[in-house]
Amino acid sequence: MIIGIPRETRAGETRVAATPETVKKLAASGAHTLVVEAGAGTESSLPDSDFQAAGARIGSAEEAFAADIVLKVRAPGADELPRLKRGAMLIGLLNPFDAAGLASVAATGVSGYALEWLPRISRAQSMDVLSSQANIAGYKAVILAANTYSRFMPMLMTAAGTVKAARVLILGVGVAGLQAIATAKRLGAVIEASDVRPSVKDQVESLGAKWVDVPYANDEERKIAEGVGGYARPMPPEWMARQGELIHERCKSVDILITTALIPGRPAPKLIKAATVAVMKPGAVIVDLAVEQGGNVEGSALDQIVTKNGVKIVGFGNLPALVATDASGLYARNVLNFLALSLNAKSGEFAVPKDDEIIKATLVCENGAVVPKS
Numbered sequence: 001m002i003i004g005i006p007r008e009t010r011a012g013e014t015r016v017a018a019t020p021e022t023v024k025k026l027a028a029s030g031a032h033t034l035v036v037e038a039g040a041g042t043e044s045s046l047p048d049s050d051f052q053a054a055g056a057r058i059g060s061a062e063e064a065f066a067a068d069i070v071l072k073v074r075a076p077g078a079d080e081l082p083r084l085k086r087g088a089m090l091i092g093l094l095n096p097f098d099a100a101g102l103a104s105v106a107a108t109g110v111s112g113y114a115l116e117w118l119p120r121i122s123r124a125q126s127m128d129v130l131s132s133q134a135n136i137a138g139y140k141a142v143i144l145a146a147n148t149y150s151r152f153m154p155m156l157m158t159a160a161g162t163v164k165a166a167r168v169l170i171l172g173v174g175v176a177g178l179q180a181i182a183t184a185k186r187l188g189a190v191i192e193a194s195d196v197r198p199s200v201k202d203q204v205e206s207l208g209a210k211w212v213d214v215p216y217a218n219d220e221e222r223k224i225a226e227g228v229g230g231y232a233r234p235m236p237p238e239w240m241a242r243q244g245e246l247i248h249e250r251c252k253s254v255d256i257l258i259t260t261a262l263i264p265g266r267p268a269p270k271l272i273k274a275a276t277v278a279v280m281k282p283g284a285v286i287v288d289l290a291v292e293q294g295g296n297v298e299g300s301a302l303d304q305i306v307t308k309n310g311v312k313i314v315g316f317g318n319l320p321a322l323v324a325t326d327a328s329g330l331y332a333r334n335v336l337n338f339l340a341l342s343l344n345a346k347s348g349e350f351a352v353p354k355d356d357e358i359i360k361a362t363l364v365c366e367n368g369a370v371v372p373k374s
């Protein structure tokens with residue numbers, strides 16, 4: 001088999017779907033040829049020479065896309081789709097929520113596997129790209145906030161007087177939110193956090209943050225809040241209104257607000273209205289991690305820092321790409337583990353286990369058609 005690793009061409013995308021480490025493992029059996037597009041790893045500080053030393057051949061974009069198995073971070077662009085070979089296996093973040101985009105990938109005749117749809121079962125944890133990348137995003141959100149904030153994060157007692165610790169509020173405590181708490185804690189901030197799912201409270205408290213409780217008015221609200229498959233569901237407007245009021249009050253004393261709330265396949269819930277931004281202190285910083293899904297914060301703008309009444313709203317869309325080397329390293333290992341379902345790295349044997357729960361969940365197109373999902 002030929003395994004191709006094209007260079008990512010989407011604006012701002014610095015990651016690459018394989019690293020010298022994973023290439024070496026894939027090349028180990030001698031049964032497969034690895035073709036890495038020239039410069040594919042440059043923005044992740046992974047030079048062509050390292051890929052070559054790991055056993056890959058450096059080739060053109062055409063050669064990398066014409067492989068039997070193509071490893072990508074993002075879905076190929078319109079100009080790249082014609083380079084794919086009918087019947088090839090395409091693995092990446094194919095954005096299955098974009099119906100038109102998915103249809104155009106399907107039209108190439110590839111078997112497309114969208115890693116967004118990996119089931120949240122323990123066997124798939126080592127392949128879970130959403131978790132590995134959200135972890136990085138949560139870390140980088142805090143670093144960006146600290147960099148944008150014009151005060152210290154920790155409490156300091158100096159000869160010139162005492163500096164107060166920053167008060168950080170984190171809304172949405174999944175993988176990214178938990179890492180944001182851990183990172184802000186290391187920087188010495190005082191942290192509060194909230195989520196719709198009640199199971200998160202213990203995790204928040206074990207990281208040393210205070211849980212902000214938005215009570216449920218009835219059993220129905222509590223049931224919805226538990227979510228499904230580890231993911232949140234949209235909450236009723238009454239709960240959202242109560243959450244909005246409580247957070248509005250909290251925001252009056254918050255220095256840094258980090259929002260990470262997402263609901264798969266839907267626009268991000270709007271948690272912070274313009275009126276809440278208006279009551280925040282001048283110099284406060286908001287980082288909206290959900291900006292690519294429409295944003296949790298009214299007024300956040302993709303890849304911009306917007307200032308409203310002295311409050312800076314950071315809306316960078318692809319935070320993992322700002323930590324390119326580690327983001328690529330973890331992503332590539334996730335992809336390698338996914339590929340291991342079909343490819344035995346030692347013997348080189350290749351057979352896709354069509355009945356495997358993970359394969360079935362992620363297969364989004366095949367034989368020229370989109371695979372319908374229930």
Ligand code: NAD
Binds near residue numbers: 174229261263
């Ligand atoms: P996500 O990125 O889809 O959402 C981020 C957070 O936003 C979630 O915690 C969600 O509950 C929260 N949220 C949604 N709407 C909200 C609202 N209106 N107000 C406040 N918060 C809101 O989620 P994620 O980080 O990918 O993971 C969610 C959970 O799944 C985590 O608890 C994680 O530990 C778990 N998980 C399990 C596995 C596994 O078992 N294999 C793998 C990965 C993650």
